[in-house]
Amino acid sequence: MTTVLKLGGSVITDKATPETVDDDALDRAVGAIADADVSRLLLVHGAGSFGHHYAEKHGVTPTDGSHDAVGVWEIHDSMRRLNDEVVGRLQSAGVPALPVHPLSAGARAADSTLSLASDTTATMLAEGFVPVLHGDVIAHADAGATIISGDEVVAHLARGLDADRVGLCSTVDGVYGDDGDVVSEITDFGDVADALGGSDATDVTGGMAAKVRALLELGAPASIFGPDALSGFLAGRSVGTVVDGR
Amino acid sequence: MTTVLKLGGSVITDKATPETVDDDALDRAVGAIADADVSRLLLVHGAGSFGHHYAEKHGVTPTDGSHDAVGVWEIHDSMRRLNDEVVGRLQSAGVPALPVHPLSAGARAADSTLSLASDTTATMLAEGFVPVLHGDVIAHADAGATIISGDEVVAHLARGLDADRVGLCSTVDGVYGDDGDVVSEITDFGDVADALGGSDATDVTGGMAAKVRALLELGAPASIFGPDALSGFLAGRSVGTVVDGR
Numbered sequence: 001m002t003t004v005l006k007l008g009g010s011v012i013t014d015k016a017t018p019e020t021v022d023d024d025a026l027d028r029a030v031g032a033i034a035d036a037d038v039s040r041l042l043l044v045h046g047a048g049s050f051g052h053h054y055a056e057k058h059g060v061t062p063t064d065g066s067h068d069a070v071g072v073w074e075i076h077d078s079m080r081r082l083n084d085e086v087v088g089r090l091q092s093a094g095v096p097a098l099p100v101h102p103l104s105a106g107a108r109a110a111d112s113t114l115s116l117a118s119d120t121t122a123t124m125l126a127e128g129f130v131p132v133l134h135g136d137v138i139a140h141a142d143a144g145a146t147i148i149s150g151d152e153v154v155a156h157l158a159r160g161l162d163a164d165r166v167g168l169c170s171t172v173d174g175v176y177g178d179d180g181d182v183v184s185e186i187t188d189f190g191d192v193a194d195a196l197g198g199s200d201a202t203d204v205t206g207g208m209a210a211k212v213r214a215l216l217e218l219g220a221p222a223s224i225f226g227p228d229a230l231s232g233f234l235a236g237r238s239v240g241t242v243v244d245g246r
Numbered sequence: 247m248t249t250v251l252k253l254g255g256s257v258i259t260d261k262a263t264p265e266t267v268d269d270d271a272l273d274r275a276v277g278a279i280a281d282a283d284v285s286r287l288l289l290v291h292g293a294g295s296f297g298h299h300y301a302e303k304h305g306v307t308p309t310d311g312s313h314d315a316v317g318v319w320e321i322h323d324s325m326r327r328l329n330d331e332v333v334g335r336l337q338s339a340g341v342p343a344l345p346v347h348p349l350s351a352g353a354r355a356a357d358s359t360l361s362l363a364s365d366t367t368a369t370m371l372a373e374g375f376v377p378v379l380h381g382d383v384i385a386h387a388d389a390g391a392t393i394i395s396g397d398e399v400v401a402h403l404a405r406g407l408d409a410d411r412v413g414l415c416s417t418v419d420g421v422y423g424d425d426g427d428v429v430s431e432i433t434d435f436g437d438v439a440d441a442l443g444g445s446d447a448t449d450v451t452g453g454m455a456a457k458v459r460a461l462l463e464l465g466a467p468a469s470i471f472g473p474d475a476l477s478g479f480l481a482g483r484s485v486g487t488v489v490d491g492r
Contacts, residue, residue: 067374069341069342069344073333073345096315098322099319099349099350100349104347104348104363105351105363105366107368117351119361127389139344139370142373143373145344
């Protein structure tokens with residue numbers, strides 16, 4: 001049983017203040033993970049108020065790359081500071097966390113196909129460690145280095161490790177339907193097309209509609225839930241919205 | 247033309263003082279690299295006075311592993327501090343260096359077979375970056391995490407990237423023969439067996455005899471030389487002892 005859990009950047013950082021961890025929120029999430037009884041757990045966290053500033057400063061996006069090593073390192077180093085904070089607190093709480101940095105672990109081909117050392121994460125999981133990955137910069141053929149989002153890391157590793165469960169802990173309690181309530185299950189985009197702006201809607205924000213579409217392709221059930229539901233998710237319960245396109 | 251260059255830990259650190267960079271020696275090496283005209287260069291550095299202390303403290307060797315994440319991270323973090331120093335100075339000198347940490351990039355199977363994300367290094371090299379790897383801890387099936395030496399990283403990547411030249415910048419000027427002079431070329435262990443203690447000698451120190459044997463198997467010419475010969479090596483000259491078992 002392999003579980004991939006993403007802690008959203010908005011959940012664990014104060015997005016209004018550059019490079020600031022939300023101490024209480026991160027400690028609550030770490031506490032829920034430390035208290036859980038999960039055998040093979042892989043964590044990914046987003047950037048929140050880390051990384052983004054430097055990515056903007058250097059004009060680096062998931063498609064627009066940079067060959068400026070100083071800029072690439074500045075973005076990476078910011079994400080690494082947040083990762084150090086997450087790994088350190090997990091270890092202090094007794095979770096055998098180890099960092100895995102996408103910049104070291106993978107690359108993109110010119111057609112954007114991603115490779116991301118699955119040997120590293122699979123071996124760590126088998127040995128009882130909890131690998132902690134994050135959004136990062138990554139070498140990209142013909143583009144220098146581009147951004148890889150935490151969501152992309154989650155999708156790639158959920159497939160690569162044949163994950164049984166995927167959890168996305170975000171600042172919302174799930175996907176809201178037309179009636180204003182959280183939809184408990186989505187098995188087809190049509191289930192929520194109207195509520196998310198219609199199946200023809202252009203999702204310029206890369207927001208919830210794009211996220212749901214991506215999760216429907218994942219090959220494993222993925223739950224979208226808020227911080228209060230993290231313990232329930234780790235206990236194996238259905239929380240928030242379960243997106244399952246299988 | 248791909249060049250793999252190892253900067254020995256004894257060259258760039260003060261081995262007598264824990265976690266201390268040899269400022270002058272590192273700056274000289276960085277200057278030689280910045281001044282060189284080498285198109286595809288990959289660097290590896292050893293541990294010197296970093297890492298070893300923590301490896302000993304936690305009883306971790308290339309074969310004796312640990313499942314203690316706190317200990318593993320302590321060893322890794324020490325090596326990362328040295329790597330940050332090397333990458334930072336290279337960038338300041340205009341070299342487009344980027345860090346690649348073996349703990350993130352690879353793993354060992356139970357039979358010790360190593361995988362080490364060659365996509366990362368190959369893509370960085372193709373994009374004009376200079377990947378900087380180092381001795382590290384690495385996840386190891388059935389053992390937790392074990393030490394991977396800088397020399398092992400060099401041997402693995404020299405093969406994986408089909409390197410044309412390998413350089414080992416150490417504190418000695420090369421391999422010394424019976425007459426006390428540096429041997430210019432070794433194509434067979436018999437060339438230096440007597441000087442290195444005989445072909446039957448047990449190399450308990452893992453010293454020069456073991457190094458020469460490993461380099462003879464490398465599939466590329468490897469030069470062992472001292473810091474003063476680094477510029478010459480990068481300029482394409484034969485320096486120190488060239489070991490070539492092809």
